[in-house]
Amino acid sequence: MDGAPLPRDFFDGPVETVAPLLLGSVLVHATDEGTVAVRLTEVEAYAGPRDPASHAYRGQTARNAVMFGPPGHAYVYFTYGMHYCANLVCGPAGTASGILLRAGEIIGGEELAVARRPRSSVRDLARGPARLCNALAIARAENGLDVCDPDSPLRVLPGDRIDAAAVRSGPRVGVNGGKDTPWRFWIDGDPTVSVYRPHVPRRRTAARP
DNA sequence: ACGCCGATTTACT
DNA sequence: GTAAATCGGCGTG
Numbered sequence A: 001m002d003g004a005p006l007p008r009d010f011f012d013g014p015v016e017t018v019a020p021l022l023l024g025s026v027l028v029h030a031t032d033e034g035t036v037a038v039r040l041t042e043v044e045a046y047a048g049p050r051d052p053a054s055h056a057y058r059g060q061t062a063r064n065a066v067m068f069g070p071p072g073h074a075y076v077y078f079t080y081g082m083h084y085c086a087n088l089v090c091g092p093a094g095t096a097s098g099i100l101l102r103a104g105e106i107i108g109g110e111e112l113a114v115a116r117r118p119r120s121s122v123r124d125l126a127r128g129p130a131r132l133c134n135a136l137a138i139a140r141a142e143n144g145l146d147v148c149d150p151d152s153p154l155r156v157l158p159g160d161r162i163d164a165a166a167v168r169s170g171p172r173v174g175v176n177g178g179k180d181t182p183w184r185f186w187i188d189g190d191p192t193v194s195v196y197r198p199h200v201p202r203r204r205t206a207a208r209p
Numbered sequence B: 001a002c003g004c005c006g007a008t009t010t011a012c013t
Numbered sequence C: 001g002t003a004a005a006t007c008g009g010c011g012t013g
Helices: A014-021 A110-116 A127-137
Strands: A026-031 A034-046 A074-079 A082-092 A097-108 A154-157 A167-170 A184-187
Touching: A014 A034, A014 A082, A014 A097, A034 A127, A082 A110, A082 A127, A097 A110, A097 A127, A097 A184, A110 A127, A110 A154
Parallel strands: none
Antiparallel strands: A026 A034, A026 A154, A034 A097, A034 A184, A074 A082, A082 A097, A167 A184
């Protein structure tokens, strides 16, 4: 897995424009265990403070601070008490927009990815945002890394160009606000695209008599 | 095939 | 207190 990462200006544009162009690109994470690479097949765009579904909607906090920084950096957040999800910051600094990496196909280091996720089939290794982070060992330590830096352990490399006709879009997964915004993008027919689950409010888990 | 549920942190009301 | 950019296990059909 070699070659120059995507240039920073690739990410320096409207997030909903950049997100579909990111499909087919390759995210690489090198650790002391080895290197795993994933070809991105599904992403979601989140705009800044004007997008009710975005973590930046209510302004800057300690968690989302990276979103307010320069483009081309990884915003990794922890959710549901156990999972990590990764975004790539987009647009000019301060725009606070990001592209959630929802799914991909493992194209390098499959053995290591399987070792990290022994219960998953090969197809499921990075099929879902938290699974993708798990397979690539992306966690808190990777928050803020520059994916355009050739020396960074976490990088994004250009991939084969995806024909625009092969890119499909639809509503984002698991979000309440902005359901009418079709900012989920995926490669049509790719088996590693996550299964679409419409948002269903979960019943409260609290207070039982 | 599908539905329910628990795990358990973070941010916000 | 409670919902959240989730996942895997276990139940039922």
